[in-house]
Amino acid sequence: MPRTKKKGAPARSVASAARLAQKSAADIVTLEELELDLPAGFTADGSRMATLREVLDPKVPTRTLRQLSEDHRFDLAAKRIEMAPETFRLVIPGHGTIDKVRGVTEVRDRSRIGRHLAELQFLAINRATKIGKLARRQER
């Protein structure tokens, strides 16, 4: 998957992007680069994952999270964790601290922890999609 983050661009969240997008449409593209390049759906033919940028693009036929099979949803969650920064950590009381390697394994195994991690990724996708759509509307 191509990484198009501008060199030296700050790793800010999409939430921040949405807030700042109200000030200047020009800020949107730069601020959302990181999140926009993460997988957030699948192409309509199901042949590959689609980035958030593609999901938000009406010219690219994609399937959103809701339209995906369970297999594709878990593939998506595992891929997003795989692409997360090396600092990825999640504490689950009683289950320890989950790092990227364990996180991907748990999601692929669809263990209880893996399902929890996947749910968090789905929340992140929904949040980013919502903010992305809002930002696009601001652009127009």
Place this chain on the structure above:
Amino acid sequence: MSGTVLAIEATDQPEFTGAWQYRNGVIMLLNQKGYGVTVEDSTNAVSEVVSPIAADPTQNITFISGVGHGTPNSFLGFARQPVFQINQYDPEVVENKIIHLTSCDTGDSLGPDFVQNGCIAFFGYSSLVSWNDDTTAAGWFECDAAIDVVLANGGSAQDAHGAAVKAFSDKINALRNANNGAGADCLEAILSCLCSPVIDPKYGRTDVKLT
């Protein structure tokens, strides 16, 4: 005369270190409001110590508030030993009490079991909880403490639920605005598994207040 609150603290479990400052605040507030508070922590956070106190009518325990690990069927204290477990406690332990457990999973089966055995209102969480950093963990403990704060101030179970939801919502927005989207997602997931009588009557009555 006000009743007594039984606080169960699994202080040996490092994941909950961030909870103690909020717990201490709640205990101070309960004292100020005239409630007695019995704290069982460390090696005393075990069934053998806690259950006789909770079941003893002379102790007049009206509220059990605990922090520790949980499973769908049990709440765990010191060294992850079960403090309360389905089919392993006497109904007198929970009868006519409000119970609030800050832990994973206990809302799944243990909470409804408490209510079937006479607990008047249960607060807890029906799934795993998680956090990405200390700020988010503190956010959970702070929002969760809103339940006890409202009850201490004379609010109903419904009021306590409302205060917790508002606290979570405010904290989720604050984390998003602080560029901590992962933290906001964690708290959103925790809020989605918050259990209380407002969510379902199997968690008790919405109108009850702390006595």
